[in-house]
Ligand SMILES: C[C@](O)(CO)[C@H](O)COP(=O)(O)OP(=O)(O)OC[C@H]1O[C@@H](n2ccc(N)nc2=O)[C@H](O)[C@@H]1O
């Protein structure tokens with residue numbers, strides 16, 4: 001078991017890094033009586049990271065840094081604090097923790113930043129408190145916190161079903177280059193699903209088993225061109241209805257030769273697939289120059305899920 005670092009001045013600390021995600025395919029079925037929608041989604045974890053540093057403390061407290069830190073709640077509603085509390089209760093541990101989030105994933109951007117924080121907090125507190133939970137136990141806790149949290153633990157490429165929390169790893173060859181066009185104002189996931197309901201009525205397609213064949217085949221072959229063509233997001237029309245300016249972002253990325261372009265999850269981040277790192281940088285520059293993104297991040301995927309890393313210094 002990893003021991004907390006105590007080789008510096010100050011209390012022991014654990015640093016965990018967790019990735020954001022893009023849904024390469026997101027098929028959404030009709031709303032169920034519990035308010036959730038059945039999904040079949042292909043997740044890819046990408047190199048836009050959250051670092052969560054857990055330090056031993058008497059209380060449960062949280063701080064956040066990063067360009068959008070002011071948008072993140074630091075009270076008990078923060079998903080990372082809720083994760084720490086859930087783990088303490090589950091494992092019967094009476095201990096505190098201070099969590100510090102170094103945030104890079106856009107807030108309310110459809111890239112599961114809060115979920116990455118929760119996944120990282122679970123792993124960090126498990127290590128800090130020596131709880132020794134199994135992967136299955138961590139997964140169960142993760143799913144109780146949010147539909148995207150289990151994927152934050154697992155990372156790489158996976159097919160999600162159920163609410164998106166039932167995961168099967170998928171084969172993927174090579175590295176894909178992405179540009180994420182970020183908007184300063186986010187979209188609420190619940191609102192986007194409600195708009196999806198309003199737009200589809202009872203007519204949302206039920207989910208057939210084979211519809212992601214082309215997507216999964218492209219990933220297995222490492223064929224970025226085919227992956228670009230196979231990208232699909234059933235929430236995109238709803239996100240565009242709530243944020244019509246995204247149409248311009250999609251069109252601009254298409255104009256500058258993106259292999260595929262899609263709203264990421266519930267949006268408003270737009271994900272553009274590039275041919276190479278250089279091409280990704282060119283797309284990023286074009287998007288910000290055209291004023292159709294407030295920020296453009298370049299990244300690669302797939303990358304691993306939440307993992308302990310050495311603290312710098
Ligand atoms: C859009 C995605 O990011 C795609 O991966 C996810 O489906 C959203 O996952 P998430 O943010 O972890 O969502 P949760 O925190 O579990 O749920 C937030 C809200 O989204 C809606 N929700 C979420 C997941 C799902 N399968 N059906 C839903 O209708 C519900 O209104 C829910 O109250």
Ligand SMILES: Nc1ncnc2c1ncn2[C@@H]1O[C@H](COP(=O)(O)OP(=O)(O)OP(=O)(O)O)[C@@H](O)[C@H]1O
Pocket residue numbers: 071072073077078079080106107108109110111112113114115117118148186187189265266267
């Ligand atoms: N650790 C956290 N980081 C960011 N937002 C959080 C966190 N905890 C709670 N929140 C609240 O949740 C909202 C959505 O957070 P988040 O950034 O995870 O959205 P998202 O990436 O669109 O989620 P998803 O892609 O999973 O639907 C924020 O607007 C904020 O109010």
